[in-house]
Amino acid sequence: MNEKFSEAWSKMLEKLGSWFDTFILNLPNIIIAIVVFTISVIISRYISKGVSRLLEKTKLQASMRSLLSKIVSITVVLLGLFLVLGILNLSKALNTVLAGAGVVGLAVGLALQGALANTYSGIVLSYIKHIKFGDWIESNGFEGEVIDLDLRSVTLRQPDNNLVFLPNKLVVENPIKNYSTTAQSRVILECGVGYESDLTFVRDLVKKTILENFDSIENKEDIIFLYEEFGDSSINFETRFWIKSTSALEVAKAKTTAMIAVKKAFDDNGINIPFPIRTLDLPQKLKIVSGKEDEK
Incomplete structure (x- = not known):
């Protein structure tokens, strides 16, 4: 038992000795590799800051600028890592790492397909x-x-x-x-008036009302008034005009203002805005028979 233990101990010491000899022989390469990797990390930080400052002059979003600067920084560090592996004569390890990275990258890409699609789309949206x-x-x-x-x-x-x-x-x-691609937005107002209305007067009244309530409109020619159809209970028309805003909320507010003003103008001038009604036309000789008479 003691002989086996002594034999094992001697083999272990021999192995440790060979490792120590290898370490001493490769010590200069190890020191150079540490220095190269440290320099690559420091350079990556400066390059990242420089790229970030350059991107601040562009129209990219802040998140995109941060992403691109980090990608550049990681690329510099990876280049330094590859140099370190070459200095240490670990070419086989380098090939193994690259092969493993390819397999892992494929697996991660399949698992995060949706997230990666959103990331790529975010980068595209930042450039357009x-x-x-x-x-x-x-x-x-x-x-x-x-x-x-x-x-x-x-x-x-x-x-x-x-x-x-x-x-x-x-x-x-x-x-x-x-x-927001243009400086103006169009407001469209649809309404209807009764068949008894003077259509020329209605058109002029609507244009005058809108012109008085919106300072951005200079003259009546900027207001488009179109009669659309003879409806079931009204003659329908459409009015179009432009406001100096690109916000849909402002368009909705302008339409509300126009509706209030046009309704008030119609009320003041006795113009009816009809709603759908049903008229029953009964024959004059129609005789209504009660239930008691039916029993007789």
């Missing part, structure tokens, strides 16, 4: 000019002001002050209506 902070947009059935854009979603503030978070992937793949 169709959406930026403060724009009033409509997408995927939601409408509001863009207040944030990160790697996961676009945040909208709706007219009722609620927040909606739209995944970037849905925003990129679906149509976007941006109300």
Whole structure:
């Protein structure tokens, strides 16, 4: 038993000795590798700060600037790591790491397919000019002001002050209506008047009323008035005019103002806004028989 223990102990010492000899022989390479890796980490920090400062001059969102600077920093550190593996003559380990990284990357990509799609879409949205902070947009059935854009979603503030978070992937793949691409927005008001109304007078009255209530309209020619159809109970018309705003909320407010003003003008001039009614035309010789007479 003692002989076996002594033999094992001697083999262990021999192995440790060989490791120590290898360590001493490779000590210069180890020191150089540590220095190279330390320098790469320091350089990555300075490069990251430099890239961040350069990106501040662009129109990219803050989250995108941070992401790109981190990607550059990680790239520099990885280059330093590869140099360290080469200095230490660990080419086989390097090949193993690269092969493992490929397999792990494929597995992670499949598992996080949705998240990666949103991340990529967020980067795309940061570069295009169709959406930026403060724009009033409509997408995927939601409408509001863009207040944030990160790697996961676009945040909208709706007219009722609620927040909606739209995944970037849905925003990129679906149509976007941006109300802020022009300096003006069109207001459309639909209404109807009775068949007894003077249509020329109604048209002039509506134009005059809108002109008096909106300072952004300079003359009546800027107001479009169109009769649309002879409806079941009214002659329907549509009025269009422009306001100096790109916010859908301001458009709704302008439409409300126009409705109140037009209704008051119609009331003051005796113009009727009819609602659907049903008229029963009974024959003059119609005889109504009561139930008692039926029994007789």
